[in-house]
Amino acid sequence: MTYKIKEIYVGSESELQKKNKTYKTSYKKQPISGSQYVNFEGLEEDNQSDKEVHGGVQRALCVFTQGSYDFFKKKHNINLPTCALGENITLLDCDDKDICLGDRFSCGEAVFEVSQPRQPCWIISSILGIKKLTALIVKEGRSGFYLRVIKEGKICKEDEFKLQIRKYEKLNIEYINKCYYNAKENHEEIKEILEVPELSPFYRDDLLKRYKNKEYGLESFQKDKE
Numbered sequence: 001m002t003y004k005i006k007e008i009y010v011g012s013e014s015e016l017q018k019k020n021k022t023y024k025t026s027y028k029k030q031p032i033s034g035s036q037y038v039n040f041e042g043l044e045e046d047n048q049s050d051k052e053v054h055g056g057v058q059r060a061l062c063v064f065t066q067g068s069y070d071f072f073k074k075k076h077n078i079n080l081p082t083c084a085l086g087e088n089i090t091l092l093d094c095d096d097k098d099i100c101l102g103d104r105f106s107c108g109e110a111v112f113e114v115s116q117p118r119q120p121c122w123i124i125s126s127i128l129g130i131k132k133l134t135a136l137i138v139k140e141g142r143s144g145f146y147l148r149v150i151k152e153g154k155i156c157k158e159d160e161f162k163l164q165i166r167k168y169e170k171l172n173i174e175y176i177n178k179c180y181y182n183a184k185e186n187h188e189e190i191k192e193i194l195e196v197p198e199l200s201p202f203y204r205d206d207l208l209k210r211y212k213n214k215e216y217g218l219e220s221f222q223k224d225k226e
Contacts, residue, residue: 001163003098005107006066006090007031008157009083010046028127029083035156038110040149043088057148058115058200061088064144067095071142078136084128085120085137085144091161096142096173102198104165109153111164116203117173117180118143121221134222141177146200168196181217183210 011029029046037044040057048055064087072078083090096117103114120143125133137143176193179186190211194204209215 001166003094003105003161004092005157005159005161006092007082008036008043008089008155009087010036010043011086012047029086029088031083032157035108035154037152037154038149039152042149046088058202059146060149061112061147062118062144063087063089063091063099063147064118065095065099065142066090066092067098068142068144071095071140072136075140076136078130078133080128085118085124086127087144096145096177097175099145099173100166100168101171101173101176101193101196102165102167103163104150105147105161106164107161108155108159109151110149110155111151111153112147112161113150113198114173115146115148115198116200117145117177119203119206119219119222120144122223122225125224131224134224135218138177138181138218138222141174141181143173143177145173148200167198171196180207180210183207184214184216187211187214 009029009031032045038061040060042048042055042060062085064085069080069084069090072080099114101114101116105112120134120137122134124137125131171193179189179193183190190207193199194208194211
């Protein structure tokens with residue numbers, strides 16, 4: 001199984017003004033030209049402003065699929081701009097149903113492993129100026145996903161994601177999202193997800209909390225800020 005890359009993006013820190021508060025963000029990214037080295041914490045020229053929720057070895061690269069861009073345009077008439085979700089890589093020929101937890105891909109000189117779904121926050125709605133877009137992404141289960149780097153090396157947009165290992169065919173990104181946001185109705189399914197050793201510890205902690213509390217719906221950080 002092979003997926004082509006549409007674009008690879010990196011970004012630097014900027015400020016987002018929201019009413020009387022200023023937020024630092026590296027959400028806005030630009031496409032790279034040529035190749036770029038990816039280390040265990042991500043692309044060498046990329047910045048992550050809030051490292052509590054982005055970046056680090058467990059969430060080194062953020063990926064969004066072209067299939068999800070097409071989905072939102074077709075179903076909701078939302079024509080998202082390029083790199084709308086602040087991703088590092090836009091992946092062609094697939095959507096979140098095609099990518100599973102623990103999948104291992106080779107790409108150029110590097111090797112990646114799917115560590116968790118992305119947990120989109122309110123900044124998406126705010127920067128794009130589309131009210132409740134984050135909530136819609138959550139509802140549809142099309143969040144994109146994070147990769148950890150198993151092997152460092154150079155990658156470029158002409159490289160392809162080549163599937164090396166798939167252990168958990170049932171546990172695709174869309175499925176995990178549906179379970180996460182409705183823990184009340186998916187207790188047994190969540191138990192299965194929590195047993196996967198490849199699951200990011202950050203996501204595991206959040207999922208376990210929702211499992212114990214039988215939580216439903218958005219997280220507080222996903223609701224639009226006025």
